[in-house]
Amino acid sequence: MSAKEQQKRTDFERIFHPQRLAIVGVSTDGGARGFGIGMLVGLQAMKFEGEIFPVNPKGGNYAGLNFYKKIEDIPGQIDFAIIAVAAKDVPQALEACRKKGAAGAEILSAGFSELGTEEGKLLENKIREVAAKGIRVVGPNCFGIYCPRSGLTLLPGPDLSRQSGPVAFLSQSGGMAIDLAHKGKWMGLNFSKVISFGNGADLREVDLLNYLADDAETGIVGMYMEGIKDGDAFFQAIKKTTEKKPVVVCKGGLSAAGQRMVVSHTASMGGSRLIWQSVLRQVNAIQVQDLEELAEACLAFCFLPQKVFQRLSIVGGGGALGVTACDAAENFGMEVPPLAKNIRESVENLLPKPGSSGTNPIDVANPFVEPKILKEVLRTAAADEQIDLQIIVSLLYHYKTMARMLGKPIAQVAPYRELAELLGGVAKDSGKPIVVVLANSKRGVDDLDIVEMLALARREFLERGLPVFDDLHEAIRAINHVNTYYEKRQKNER
């Protein structure tokens, strides 16, 4: 049976939303790295929606759940299994899960081909043999699946969000998977599913891309890849996916030393920097340098309309910011055009003098310009037909000085809620997106109140559909990724 035929038959619904879930290898005495019990704790903390059947040959119980001594003892069929037993016991456990009717299993255990030993490779082959009989496998040597809708979670993830969203993430690295899931929680990325597939003995980039291409829940695909197994199939799968939705790829192991590491990490083949660049460009996938850039690109894809934003207006305070903004925009092929004369004059009438400028970048001159004035500035600038998108660099952190003078907490003094509300309204009414940069140069022990206020502010902006970045340069880079993707996609569709 070809991979494609098998995929058609794969019941991903039962894998991502299992009603009956076995955890094989739940030891309360710290064995097998405590992965099984860690996962049980995590699933309970996440309020996983299905029924859990823990398995431990010694029996026992935890948090109200009795442990089954054997997989075979579980009453009835299971949908999915989490396997966390010692490597040598994995093939047998997987076979037992298959016989119990599981559509799939994730194998958290390490000790397979990544060791580079014959024994490890043989054990991984045995996994593949069982899988071929009719159970799909995620892993081994992985952190599993995170699916907010069902409450499945990654290995050290008892505190991930249950809010579903459009971002899927496929990762050969468990660390990257859990890091992105955590970043998403505060950055405002919500996930359809995050899959850490480790060595990828069975399910890996090609099958998963093919699935996600047609998954209605998924609007954006992120990938952390170290190597691929079948170049042609990958090329077809990613091409098919990018025709429908953006795919953002972080390829690790592009250096010589990095490639050596890839072999020992997930036992897959690397490939040169140039080959990857050219292939990814050819299929209109977005290549990024690191997880930070990947998260920021996904954020822009989530929050911005599906189009190209050529001309920006940028609102901030201070002349150097304007200079920086223009440099960054030009670096990424965008423009910051001077506003039309009448609009510029209207903007200038709104702003404190001297020191302000209504040209574009718009310099509001001081950090305490009231939200309702800022709202008018953005509303006015949006009326310039040149402008596709607006960026506001918020200076909220400066309210610390005012808070200190008033003897009040900064979160009470900085008008972040009002600003978010008003700017949310402008974006909606004008139909032109607003991107927010929450700048902050104060992050020390004495200024954690600023960090807290900005975390609260971020949430307010996100709730109103405004994406938030830490830094202007990063915001513009992320917008550029959106431009690159839709420019090419529009060209291809013509």
Added chain:
Amino acid sequence: MSAKEQQKRTDFERIFHPQRLAIVGVSTDGGARGFGIGMLVGLQAMKFEGEIFPVNPKGGNYAGLNFYKKIEDIPGQIDFAIIAVAAKDVPQALEACRKKGAAGAEILSAGFSELGTEEGKLLENKIREVAAKGIRVVGPNCFGIYCPRSGLTLLPGPDLSRQSGPVAFLSQSGGMAIDLAHKGKWMGLNFSKVISFGNGADLREVDLLNYLADDAETGIVGMYMEGIKDGDAFFQAIKKTTEKKPVVVCKGGLSAAGQRMVVSHTASMGGSRLIWQSVLRQVNAIQVQDLEELAEACLAFCFLPQKVFQRLSIVGGGGALGVTACDAAENFGMEVPPLAKNIRESVENLLPKPGSSGTNPIDVANPFVEPKILKEVLRTAAADEQIDLQIIVSLLYHYKTMARMLGKPIAQVAPYRELAELLGGVAKDSGKPIVVVLANSKRGVDDLDIVEMLALARREFLERGLPVFDDLHEAIRAINHVNTYYEKRQKNER
């Protein structure tokens, strides 16, 4: 009198450490943007060491200080003046300060050549004429001077550190000056002097570089430049400086639009991207993209010995980190060589199994490896003669999970103090520097305790001489700047 002759005579000691300081334009009714009164408040908060003489034509008083109605009314001589009156009144105020014997003045007021008007240019010329009679001027259109040793501070800077250190910063932008001063406070950059010189009517890049080149307090010079006045003089001054100490330059306005902005911001000439790159490379100045990179480069220059670090050992957790580390190191021309066999074996004997690796990057496999084990790992790896420098990517944020289980605050559970102490000892004993990366993917409203713990941890590491970065890629980029500078300097000195 040539600029050089004048500089020789300039009494910088009286400018940076004034015993008697006038603030001209201290209005308590919000006039002239409140700069004067803001500065008075700031200086008092900073416990400025000298005597302050506020001047306001209407008289009045504030916080125990009586205002003089005229500069002439101040008894005796003054050393330095802060001028914050309306632009049209500036030349006269400056002349009065000169007559009072001031060695220099900073002019915070805006409304000069940056307006692009004839009137503005004329007014600035008048400043220059007064200066030529024998008073050095910083500004106009600037945020002034920050000098931790004397307590002089920048405009919105009542909360800067009084801790002196080796970093000087020259900035055409006031915003960049205050931002770097704030960043320095938590990043561990201590300053000799920060000078925001705005339009630079008198003192600017050339004079200030010439001064800093010979300033015993200054070991590293950072610059934010938009444009220069005299290319040849700048070339000579920066060359002379880099022969003695590193100079890190962020050049704003390299794009076409950015250059337009430069003209209106500080009324100086820009110059093409390529020209700047080649000039800066030729004089062995380090060019950076933004203030973030500038701060990180300065941090590396502050904390690392004056040499080239070709081969790194990197200690972290997780396979992808190793891949990323190798990619980043190779990007910047550094190596992460496999450790010698006996050393690798010793390291592996220290680490939990399975999942760890002693090759290099060293994968410690889990985030809860005890500080004393980590200390032994770094001590052992340092014994490999290949290794010039070690980087540890700390996983302290993972202690949140443990803190939650124990029902304790993370700052009590995460062993950051012990880790800082032990690693500080390893760096000292081995003579090989250790760079710390405090990674953290959790920054949301629910995880501010992690942010706080890491801010405390950062302080502990810094106190023991270990520089801290947020991100591995940024750390390696900063080390590379140190390498670039000393490689070329050693070559030149041979």
